[in-house]
Amino acid sequence: MGWQKRILMVDLSRGTARSEPLNMDWADQYIGQRGLGSKYLYENMNPAADSLSPENVLIFATGPLTGTSASTGARYSVITKGALTDTIACSNSGGRFGAELKNAGYDLLMIRGKAEQPVYIHIEDDRADILSANQIWGATVWYTEDWIHTHHRDPRIKIASIGRAGECGVRYACVMNDTDRAAGRSGVGAVMGSKNLKAICVRGKAGTRVADPMKFLEVVRQTNEKLAANEERKNLSYTGTQAMMESMNTFGGLPTHNFQAVQFAGADKVNADAMWERGEDGHRNMIQNAACFGCTIACQRVSHVNPNHWTVKDRPEYRNAGGGLEYETAFAFGPMVGVDDIDALTFAGFLTNEHGLDPISFGGTLAAAMELYEMGVITDEDTEGVELEFGSAEALCTMIEQTGKHEGFGKVLGLGAKRLCEKYGRPEVAMHVKGQEFAGYDSRALQGMGLGYATGNRGACHMKHDTFSQDTKDQSGSGKAKPVKNSQDAIAVVDSSGLCIFPLGSGWKFDDYRELLNAACGRDWSKDDLRRIGERIWNLERHFNERAGFTGADDTLPRRLLETPAPSGTAKGKVCELDKMLKEYYQLRGWNEDGSIPDDMLERLRI
Amino acid sequence: MWIQVKLGGPLKRYADSDGGTKAVHADDPLTVAETMARIGVEEDAGELLVIVNDDVVPPSEHGRFTLKDNDRLTLMPRLKGG
Structure with missing residues (x-):
């Protein structure tokens, strides 16, 4: 129990989907999600294979507590060989997709091969179909979710998908789920795209079971009480992870201008307080907090861009509420590239969700490109006239859209910082480890x-x-x-x-x-x-x-x-x-x- | 002597201003712990990040580290990733 004891095996090259019993010896040794998914990956592919080849294996893995009533039981991981790093990749996401996959009766979904044409996988309990994605290939994450909901006439279906960035092999493309939750790091979305797999949608009625329900409920009650009473939990609910902006800036560990500085003069304009502050026109960035499935913390931000801001003035479709700034996004689009405009950062965050890009890696890559531009290595000719200057909110937003659509200089930014700087002969400018850009801590x-x-x-x-x-x-x-x-x-x-x-x-x-x-x-x-x-x-x-x-x-x-x-x-x-x-x-x-x-x-x- | 205190995050509720600052006056030298107690953050703050001027003061030093006139004491919630 805890486990569903089943794995769904999909072979896109052969067009087959079948369920198999979960290897319970491995489950005892690796538990689930990251551990068990990594074991299945390790046993089922040659680690030396090209990350974007059909030989790579893509695994969606839940854990024994996913979909249960334990607080924060929303998590699932995408495990594969990462397109950004060529290492093992394990990207963890919340939202509701993971719990639904578990409720459909599966601990893991393992995907092999490559479809001849764009496809998506539709799972409804025991039934799994591989369907044509021709009508949504090239679409954004948000359009894809809308299309699947409409096409299957089921507004509650849960979806994990990629945008055009994943289709085109942007090295840090995410797998997105539930509009603005992301298995964000290491390029797992690019691997999904390399398999011609646009989306996975799932509905489950099997439910989750635990071995000792009474004991489990008692532990859930006790652990929920601990969270409810805790001061740090309260802070996390109120400020989200964005509390880190003020702390890291004060501490002097806030990566700024591609790690050329460790404190950012504009931090006060893009921190948690700035999100809550009401402007002279009455607008406030922050609307409310929100939670993933079963979570009693609710650290997620729901925000909106000031409708008078230049980013959305002529684009009303971006004036609605959406996933707001979390610390890593705010650091990567703020201090790292020198932008102190909270509306531009929020809009940029919407764009990365819509196109399925990892904001940390995008910010790290753009910052490297901005430093190379400052050095004169990258020129206006390369960028087709876009001035890649630190502090330019216009450059930030333009380049996210170009990267998400795989157009213009966005094609180069889609390489990630390491490959981009190597291309220009200045590898020392790239701030990364094993090809992956840093989070917001120096x-x-x-x-x-x-x-x-x-x-x-x-x-x-x-x-x-x-x-x-x-x-x-x-x-x-x-x-x-x-x-x-x-x-x-x-x-x-x-x-x-x-x-x-x-x-x-x-x-x-x-x-x-x-x-x-x-x-x-x-x-x-x-x-x-x-x-x-x-x-x-x-x-x-x-x-x-x-x-x-x-x-x-x-x-x-x-x-x-x-x-x-x-x-x-x-x-x-x-x-x-x-x-x-x-x-x-x-x-x-x-x-x-x-x-x-x-x-x-x-x-x-x-x- | 005067100590300039900067409070971050939810600790701003102890501040005199919206900017999260507070000036503490004392006739005799105060330690970091005594200053925190004077402000009222001692009990419910959990594990804090404490910086005097530009130096981190670890918890083991809070009761011993004596502040000087015009020192800048910064109190922030504990750092946490995400």
Whole structure:
């Protein structure tokens, strides 16, 4: 229980869809979602295969707690070889799609091959059909969702889809679901597009079951009470993740102008307070908060652009309420590219949702292009007259649309920062790890974050470890390896459960996830059992990358973070002490000095 | 002596102004913990990010770190990713 014990296998090359029993040995060893999906990927494809070839495998994975009454039980992950990174990719999303897939009776959906013509997959409980997507190929995410709802005469059908960006192989295209939720990172949408797969829509009536319903309900009640009473949870509900803008700017860890600065003069204009502030004309950006399926935190923002703003003045279709700014989007479209216009940022966020683009990677790529423009490497001739200057809201919005539609200079921006800077012969300008652009935290100020970025199995990622507490108490590299390693393993378990990471630190501890999992799955996992599972997942992902050709040499950061001291803030004069932390980290992991995993460790972890 | 306090996020409710600032006056030197208590944020703030001028003051130092005249004390909610 907890699991549906079924996997839907779709072969797009053959045009077949059939369900199979879930491998329950693997479920016990990897739980679900991220862990179990990664195991299925590892066993079903050659990691050296081209990420955009039919040999790549695309997996949508729920966890045992997805679709249950546990708070935040909305999560699903898209697992594949990432188009942006060529590493294993695991992108996690909320909304309602994951719970519906689980309710249809499946733990995982595994997609192989490539369809000859554009298709979408329609799932209704036991029935799965591969249908023509000719009428929606080329359409935006929003149009696609509307078309499927209308075509199937079912407004409640849940949809995961890609925009034109995913179809055209934009390296950081997302899989979008429920209008503005995203499996956003590493280019999982480009992989979906490479398979000629436009969308997956699902309706489920099977429901979810848990092993011990009475115990489960009691744990749900207790954990809900912890969230309800917690101050940090209350802050998260009120300000969303955007609270970070003010904190990071004050701290001096806010990546600005492609990491050339760590504080942004315009931060006050694009932070959480600015979203709540009512202007002289009575307009307020923020409308309300919103929640994913089953969530009692509700960190999501619902916003609208001022109808008099130049972005929407002649485009009334963008004046409606939509997914508002979260910290990562606000950082990537704000400080990173120097724009302090909150309406432009909100409009830009709408565009990325509509076209299915990862805002973090887009912002990182545009910032690199802006720096190259500043250096004279990229010219007006390249951009067809668009002035790519830091601070230009016009350039931001124009380039998102060009990238989303795969037009003009947007085709070049669609490569991602690493490939773009290599194209112009200036690879040092790209701020990335393993091809993936950074989130909104500068590792000269947050040392543990730097180690987490460098060792991330999907490249620069802020969501697979958590060392904020240690990083803000001590800004040296000392003592950071252990909390990075431990949090990586713990979060691998959280990401495999079907729940969100946000309750952790907002009233819950790791043990709360354990109790929910045990009650749902009928297991008696101890903390140590789960930590071992987390370690297994982390090493499996790493080993996938080793087989794809990655080595310890890829566990690094751009020179700017290692050699150029932070120019201001609490970390003024500091660089990231990666070498020291990395050596200790490898030792703690039990890896060889070069970062490779010893064979006996793979055996011990039963990988 | 005067201490200039900047409060972030929900802590702004303790501030004197919309900008989230508060001036604290004391006849004798105050530690960070004493200043926080004077403002009223001690009990319900959880784990805070505390910065004096441009230096982070870790929790273990809050009771020992003494503020000087015109120091800038910044209190922010704990950092959290997302």
